[in-house]
Amino acid sequence: MAVGPGTLPEFFPVAGVKLGVASAGIKKTGQNDVVVFELAPGSRVAGLFTRNQFCAAPVTLSRRHLAETSPRYLLVNTGNANAGTGEQGMTDALTCCQALAEQAGVSAAEVLPFSTGVIGEPLPVQKLVGAMPHALTGLAPDRWPEAASGILTTDTRPKGASVQVDLGGHTVTISGISKGAGMICPNMATMLGFIATDAQIEPTVLQTLANELGEQSFNRITIDGDTSTNDACVLIASGQYGGPEITQNSPHLATLREALKAVYLDLAHAIVRDGEGATKFVTIQVNGAAATGEALDVAYTVAHSPLVKTALFASDANWGRILAAVGRAGVNDLDISALEIYLGDVCLVKNGGRAAEYSEEQGQAVMSQEDITITIDLKRGDVNETVWTCDLSQEYVSINADYRS
Amino acid sequence: MAVGPGTLPEFFPVAGVKLGVASAGIKKTGQNDVVVFELAPGSRVAGLFTRNQFCAAPVTLSRRHLAETSPRYLLVNTGNANAGTGEQGMTDALTCCQALAEQAGVSAAEVLPFSTGVIGEPLPVQKLVGAMPHALTGLAPDRWPEAASGILTTDTRPKGASVQVDLGGHTVTISGISKGAGMICPNMATMLGFIATDAQIEPTVLQTLANELGEQSFNRITIDGDTSTNDACVLIASGQYGGPEITQNSPHLATLREALKAVYLDLAHAIVRDGEGATKFVTIQVNGAAATGEALDVAYTVAHSPLVKTALFASDANWGRILAAVGRAGVNDLDISALEIYLGDVCLVKNGGRAAEYSEEQGQAVMSQEDITITIDLKRGDVNETVWTCDLSQEYVSINADYRS
Known part of the structure; x- marks a missing residue:
């Protein structure tokens, strides 16, 4: 199941960015399971990685390589996460970087590795190395659709976004792909996002953009509350758009930021829409919080509540479950008589209980839609936060219970 | 579904404690839905209530009455939670207390109200008041089994525990009942526990016991991570056992505490074993933590992980999911190369990855059992904590998606 059409864009x-794909035979289906990005010299890269303490070997190595030099290649494999693999995992990840570096004529530190798939199995290094020549000889700037498919695991469909925007008379292009269907499914794991632009962006501005936009998109989605060992999101700026460098004081930074944000959001939302067993795309909007922390506590408590999620699956306007989730979110001194909860435009809760004007029919009408917004106004301050999630269906349980059997 | 036989004890x-039951017609099935406890004069009562900010009217009123005077009656109804009902809910709860007080010849403050059931619907006060005479005329000391059934909602079976213990030549009796199948199911909500003993216990010791034992039992179980608006657990001491008052310095306090703890644990575990859609009873044991907070963070992150829970349902020894949950539990500077994870007696994770001696067959053997213990040794300190939970099945989704339809 998945929500909406979810077709790839043009x-x-x-x-400055070329892509190559290959089948290393890690995925039993024989589908492409290796993707290589080649970045022109002078490209700048900023990454945002999982906060899971059990982070995978490729995450540790990508962080290290990013700190050492500017990457020229990204090497992505699916089917094996190289996580929970101890010292051997680090050795294997490095061996793959060295092999690609040798074939491409760069240094190993100029290669960033990314893996997603089964946790705890040794990385099939020889298969991966064997697939590299095919990926490298096929490098081309127009292979985004094949790359989008080549990084998938349990996803039911590829995910991509692409926009162009004018920056002072120069056209800037932004294209990206993402994957992920559970926030984590350690057997076929992880959320990955790769966004590339030809804009030239000052390195600290690039890192700030990667952090902020990742935080507002990939770090604001949740399918099952689980965070993978391998999550990574990378922002590439090749610098070849022909215009001046975008700095902190550039008049075009705001425009670029908005265009990038649209791509980040599209890619993050596509993951939720393809959530395991998902039938609804749900926006949780918390307004009027006193601080970001409490806004997110409320939003995630509602988004993670199995009872709210099953009610969403059932298209049941069970507002008591939302109210109860808000009440247990850990916000001290919540004024329950002041706060308001809306389903779409319909007020559910006001004055500490069901809104007087509420009718089951109104709630039902909103709940029957595929895209649903739950708005919680805490009436405590000026902070607003948004989180996106999906519903919880029997199919989610089936997918995750039957996976390895 | 439910785990194990789950028969009521003798x-x-x-x-000093009598029980009465009645059918007020709130439950459409015509089953008993009203339970009254009558406590002899001189009884002492300590309560532990939900931390949900949206707590129900009866919770607020019970807290208030407990602060004012010693209760003589407990009035419990199922089928309606009187939660999310605003000012009217408070009025309705008080009206019921007044009606029972009048019929029993006590003051309204001597009645503690408890409700569980649909959130947000007005309490059917007239039905409840009409059922009181029947409950009162039937009061008897041996109606624990009927009371155990009379407080149920989505539970598939009644829950009780009863023990006797010798305290310095005097026999002390402890009997209790509980209900709950999801930690919250706001349509038919809540966890309730009522434990009574004939021991005479000094009031501050009684409150300490209620807090500590409730914390170590009812506050250490989780089915779906949701906390109800109506959760309450009450400890009654009638004082009629014939021995001296148990004080902080009493030589018998430790024995009494252990006997009470056994009853609390039995009642709490019975709720997990009857968890919605449950097929496994799971003990999450976290050892070697540096502090209680981090031990519970790890235990609950594992216990709430939908991916761990679906793997348990599938009897799949998917250790990567446990490892990933530990890694995202928010414990800073976790030494992943030091910690160890066990399934039963089988070591799953050591030295940052799968234990060298582990085999899939060993893990599978443990996973096939109905009662499963997952032990996580953080190797950071001396604090140990235990949490109990169950698995996540398609039936859980079905129960909670189909409930109101």
């Missing part, structure tokens, strides 16, 4: 090629 | 009557 991808604009990004000057 | 209940020992508790001197």
Whole structure:
């Protein structure tokens, strides 16, 4: 199951970025399971990685390589996460970087590795190395759709976004792909996002954009509350758009930021829409919080509540479950008589109980839709936060219970 | 579904405590839905209530009455939670207390109200008041089994525990009942526990016991992570056992505490074993933590992980999911190469990855059992904590998705 059509967009090629794909035979289906990004010299890269303490070997190595030099290649494999693999995992990840570096004529530190798939199994290094020549010889700027498919695991469909925007007379292109269907499914794991632009962006501005936009998109979605050992999101700026460098004081930064944000949000939302067993795309909007922390506590408590999620699956306007989740979110001194809860435009809760004007029919009408917004106004301050999630269906349980059997 | 046989025990009557039941017609099935406890004069009562900010009217009123005077009656109804009902809910709860007080010849403050059931619907006060005479005329010390059934909602079976213990030559009796199948199911909500003993216990010791034992039992179980608006657990001491008052310095306090703890644990575990859709009873044991907070963070993150829970349902020894949950539990500077994870007696994780001696067959053997213990040794300190939970099945989704339809 998945929410909405979810077709791939027309991808604009990004000057300075080429993509290659190959099948290393890690995935038993024989589908492509290796993707290589080649970045032109002078490209700048900023990453945002999982906060899971059990982070995978490729995450540790990508962080290290990013700190050492500017990457020229990204090497992505699916089917094996190289996580929970101890010292051997680090050795294997490095061996793959060295092999690609040798074939491409760069240094190993210029290669960033990314893995997603089964946890705890040794990385099939020889298979991966064997697939590299095919991926490298096929490098081309227009292979975004194949790359989008080549990074998938339990996803039911590829995910991509692509926009162009004018920056002072120069056209900037932004294209990206993402994968993920559970926030974690350690057997076929992880959320990955790769966004590339031909804009030239000052390195600290690039890192700030990667952090902020990742935080507002990939870090605001949840399918099952689980965070993978391998999550990673990378922002690439090739610098080949022909215009001046975008700095903190650039008049075009705001425009670029909005265009990038649209791509980040599209890619993050596509993951929720393809959530395991998902039939609804749900926006949880918390307004009027006193601080970001409490806004997110409320939003995630509602988004993670199995009872709210099953009610959403059932298209049941069971507002008591939302109210109870808000009440247990850990916000001290919540004024329950002041706060308001809305389903779409319909007020559910006011004055500490069901809104007087509420009718079951109104609630039902909103709940029957595929895209649903729950708004919680805490009436405590000026902070607003948004989180996106999906419902919980029997199919989610089936997918995750039957996976390895 | 439910785990194990779950038959009611032989209940020992508790001197000074009588129980009455009645059908008020709130439950459409016509089953008993009203339970009254009558406590002899001089009884002492300590309560432990939900931390949900949206707590129900009866919770607020019970807290208030407990602060004012010693209760003589407990009035419990199922089928309606009187939660999310605003000012009217408070009025309705008080009206019921007044009606029972009038019929019993006590003051309204001597009645503690408890409700569980649909959230947000007005309490059917007239039905409840009309059922009181029947409950009162039937009061008897041996009606524990009927009371155990009379407080149920989505539970598939009644829950009780009863023990006797010798305290310095005097026999002390402890009997209790509980209900709950989801930690919250706001349509038919809540966890309730009522434990009565004929021991005479000094009031501050009684409150300490109620807090500590409730914390170590009812506050250490989780089915779906949701906390009800109506949760309450009450400890009654009638004082009629014939021995001296148990004080902080009493030589018998430790024995009494252990006997009470056994009853609390039995009642709490019975709720997990009857968890909605449950097929496994799971003990999450976290050892070697540096502090209680981090031990519970790890235990609950594992216990709430939908991926761990679906793996348990599938009897799949998917250790990567446990490892990933530990890694995202928010414990800073976790030494992943030091910690160890066990399934039963089988070591799953050591040295940052799968234990060298582990085999899939060993893990599978443990996973096939109905009662499963997952032990996580953080190797950071001396604090140990235990949490009990169950698995996540398609039936859980079905129960909670189909409930109101």
